[in-house]
Amino acid sequence: MSPGIVIREAHFPGRAPIDAYGNGGFRFADMSHRGSLLCLPSGIHGWEPSDPDALTRDDFRLVFEQAEEIEILLVGMGRELRLLPKPLREMFKAARISTDPMSTGSAVRTYNVLLAEDRAVAAALIAVD
Template structure:
């Protein structure tokens, strides 16, 4: 029997998540972020669900994913389609999940070699 380490070669991986923190490639992040399947993890600049606007979703277009997994925070919340119209027009799929489900789903799709991006909302604490 051969044992192999199952890890993505050169891709990003979410190793842990909590209510207000996500670890990508072993590095903790305490604010909203964009995690592409390959390349640099980026701050998203959105600190509340109510702050999500068209510009927040347009930033995703430059990363050219085929699918976006939107982690809506601690609970499942859906953004009106008008706000992510740029993704719809570019024929980029958007799936909405709570933060924990989004992290798990992103890892599965990225491990399959898919051009996936996780847009993870980590809300600022009051």
């Protein structure tokens, strides 16, 4: 008997610039993804923060697991800039990761530039419509 459809976590095992964003998703590496993304040294992962308006350490589990490879984390907060909660900022500081929250569009553009410069950059990008 066939197991049917197997749903796996979205993961692209490489680093790639983001070609486009909007309509609730992103395009990169000749693929598209509906929803938010984590762009990390281990690749590009589908990301579903529990509450985009109240991000927590659990939302950034993969980032903290790869902290030794990340110097800068760009956080695309959606259409509007919002600050990360103070406890979360302190956790990133303790992990020696500089965080820079901004709109998702700004985060995508900055990520692409820093990636092209081969910097130790990661991005957490909340999808926008």
